[in-house]
Amino acid sequence: MSRASILNAVKKNKPDLLPLPEIDLDVFSENIDLVKTFIGNVEFVGGRAIQLGSVENIDSEIKNLYPNATKIVSCTRDSNLGTISISKNTNPHGLETIDLAIVKGELAVAENGAVWISENDLTIRVLPFITNDLILIVNKEDIHLHMHSAYKAISKRDRTFGLFLSGPSKTADIEQCLVIGAQGAISLTVLIV
Amino acid sequence: MAHADEAALFNKDESKVDWHDKALWFVRQKRDKSAHKVKGWETLRDLASAIKANVMSNLDNYLVQFEENAQKNGVTVHWAADAEEHNKIVHSILQQTNVKKVVKSKSMLTEECHLNPYLEANGIEVVDTDLGERIVQLAKEVPSHIVLPAIHKTKEEVDVLFQKHLGTKPSNGDPQYLTNEARKHLRDKFLKADAAITGVNFAVADTGGIVVCTNEGNADMGAHLAKVHIACMGMEKLIPQEKHLGIFLRLLARSATGQPITTYSSHFNKPAPGTEMHIVIVDNGRTEQLNREDFRASLHCIRCGACMNTCPIYRRSGGHSYKATIPGPIGSILSPGKDLTKHSDLPFASTLCGSCSDVCPVKINIHEQLYKWRQVIVKDVPQPVVKKTVLKIAGRVLANSKMYGFAGKSARFILKHAPRFVTYSKFNAWGEARDLPEVKDDNFDTWYKKRQKHE
Structure with a gap:
């Protein structure tokens, strides 16, 4: 193990201590319509965001959007469309044929269309990636202006695994042509309630 | 060359x-x-710069803090002085866990360490899962860009490559079709892999967590399906606190591709039950660079x-x-x-x-x-002798105003009167693809003096 030698070399070679800067969040504050900005950014990153009147409309909206989905995993009480139930003991490889996953996001970020979801919301970590299509549900009160505010909101969480997810999986690796649907979910719909 | x-x-x-x-x-x-x-973009850049400068000036302490926190989370932390040690560590983890098939997401560090050939020589299959990286891997090349690894390849070249290796039909380079075929091919690799190797975009000292950013979802497909996850990081990837991610994630994707954030910004803190997570911290010349005052900011x-x-x-x-x-x-x-x-x-x-x-x-x-x-x-x-001599002569001429004046006059005379094949000989690299501007009689100095006289 080179641990000691690396740390010693760093100690010897590093410059004198420089201070951590103070972060003044006022610089980033903006008085904008958070829901509208969020929806615009979800569309910009290749997803779709729909604002619903109430939680009761969720299932009819999903049926309308994905009429052919049969293997559905729902990780939220907001939807009763789940046809396959999963638990912490489910083998992640078994999720390979899932058509649609429905997950409740904890919060969303207006500036980039991202939704924060964590292991608690997913049950199985690979779910939002391995599913063919993905639906995320967020409350409109949980939309934050920017990432600084979002990190403040998740600072007290139990840290296992979590992610900011913005749009469907995509790539432009072949001649810079954007193709939606690389290795993860090929579509993303965010339902705002 | x-x-x-x-x-x-x-x-x-x-x-x-x-x-x-x-x-x-x-x-x-x-x-x-x-x-x-972005409102406050320049402030974000200033903050990011200052945070990184602080990291470099306190790197040893942050590294120890990061290690402690990661270990508390059940992650095994390894230290590698150079590329060779890094490769050996990764290989030994794979050996201990009896791994034969590995999927790897983009990591410039493992490219730097030439991990793939090392593992392959030891009988382990390594599949790069970022589409661009898979393309260059199949072509037996290396990435030509750190974010767009196959930017040097035309879609027709990818078409031919996929026909050969993935058995696709000729498609005149249809990106949608080719990406879809790659998706099927890589799905199979993800499902069969015993271990996943990823890079690290940010390592957070105060939580011991790492963040991995992709657009394709390939790092997560690998890491969450395999029973072993090995994350390889250069030691400079550290940031002090989790809230600093707010700054860096706002900057990263916008600077890279103009996206407001990558599709997936995954925060790995604890391994999932029944799986192993390893982090390999690599020096490989970074402490030396840290010692070079003029160049340490490159870290x-x-x-x-x-x-x-x-x-x-x-x-x-x-x-x-x-x-x-x-x-x-x-x-x-x-x-x-x-x-x-x-x-x-x-x-x-x-x-x-x-x-x-x-x-x-x-x-x-x-x-x-x-x-x-x-x-x-x-x-x-x-x-090179020519370069050295030319620069030495140029140095002397430029230091002496009389010589400079004479040289300028001669050059203007020659450029004006010498035949084209002399002016545009192979010594004139500038003239290879374009004409020189029209040659004037006077240089600025004489022109200025003449002008003063007339006023």
């Missing part, structure tokens, strides 16, 4: 170079549009690739011409620190226009460092 010669090869296919140039400039423009939408780099997209040299010479894992402006200040003789031509592969420094999200003074490396190189590395 020197960078200039490699660039000349790349320039043989004029239409491809034009495409490469424009495609990257388009990415640069997307970066601009995206950056201009602030967050690998967005913005300096490549904007660089007039990179765009017209292609990433492979640099013969280094990290090409482009940032690579040209990192590589000489690793092997000064091998990479001594790279700091000269620049116009010193400064555009790289202007777009750098962590405000590395890249063009100034390029200039400083030149000072080091001409002292330490033997220069």
